[in-house]
Amino acid sequence: MTKIHPTAIVDPAAELDSSVSVGAYSLIGPHVRIGAGSSIGPHCVIEGRTTIGQDNRIFQFNSIGGTPQDMKYAGEPTELHIGDRNTIHEFCTLNLGTAQDEGVTRVGSDNWIMAYVHIAHDVRLGNQVVLANNATLAGHVHVGDWAVVGGLTGVHQFVKIGVHAMIGFQGHVAQDVPPFMTVDGNPLSARAINAVGLRRRGFAAERVAVIKQMHKLLYRSSLTLEQAMSAIGELKGQQGEPESDADIALMLGFLAAASRGIVR
Incomplete structure (x- = not known):
């Protein structure tokens, strides 16, 4: 049977797998669905049209599925979707989406979310992301897989x-951050590629070398963005590495879609 503490309040309409546990004094609303193996700590509020997948560990004092902090929100039936195997530490806030976007805030799987993190309306968080303590994602922010956002x-x-x-400690991020890069400082600037992270994820030396070339073209060659993109495109097929060609295509797609300019 579902392990629900007697002081918790779970709406009869909520859908909880039989293996879900709910801690003391937590509140689960009527439109909430929680998958197998997930645990909800004490003093949590999970409300709104919130779907939580399997094997998530949600610590105490979290507010999940609350209304967006957006003055245009007028009670539309928007949603929050959380994937599988996420860890969400204490005092985090994850809000519903808004009608001004696709109406869904999305959190992927296998993310490590530390204390006091805010994930605002319409955020799209990928997989294997680390959000350190007090990281704050405003509305409509997109974060790619394996990114790290500093405290x-x-x-x-x-x-x-x-x-x-990778975003360093206490970053003020107001422009798009290209894939594979490490940025920090105030004002924010690109320092190098995320070499340590890439090695930990098994990137071959040849693949890392191509990423270094892209960094050099973007940040060390005095090229305009358009010129750098053209030069990056010319790297395709030169290394004989299919994964490198995919990395190049990913970088070019990101740069082409950058709507706020990139950190440079």
């Missing part, structure tokens, strides 16, 4: 953070 970092609304990127 006390604020990310401006509509910013995109590429896959395998």
Whole structure:
């Protein structure tokens, strides 16, 4: 049977797998669905049209599925979707989407979300992302797989953070961060590629070398963005590495879609 503490309040209409546990004094609303193996700590509020997948561990004092912090929100039936195997530490806030976007805030799977993190309306968080303590994602922010966002970092609304990127401590992120890059400082600037992260994820030396070339073209060659993109495109097929060609295509797609300009 579902392990629900006697002081918890779970709406009869909520859908909880029989293996879900709910801690003391937590509140689960009527439109909430929680998958197998997930645990909800004490003093949590999970409300709204919130779907939580399997094997998530949600610690105490979290507010999940609350209404967006957006003055345009007028009670539309928007949603929050959380994938599988996420860890969400204490005092985090995850909000529903808004009608001004697709209406869904999306959190992927296998993410490590530390204390006091805010995930605002319409955020799209990928997989294997690390959000350190007090990281704040404003509305409509997109974060790619394997990205790391340092503690006390604020990310401006509509910013995109590429896959395998790393944001240093206390970053003020107001422009898009290209894939594979490490950025920090105030004002924010690109320092190098995320070499340590790439090695930990098994990137071959040849693949890392191509990423270094892309970094050099973007940040060390005095090229305009358009010129750098053209030069990056010319790297395709030169290394004989299919994965490198995919990395190049990913970088070019990200740069072409950057709506706020990139950190440079």
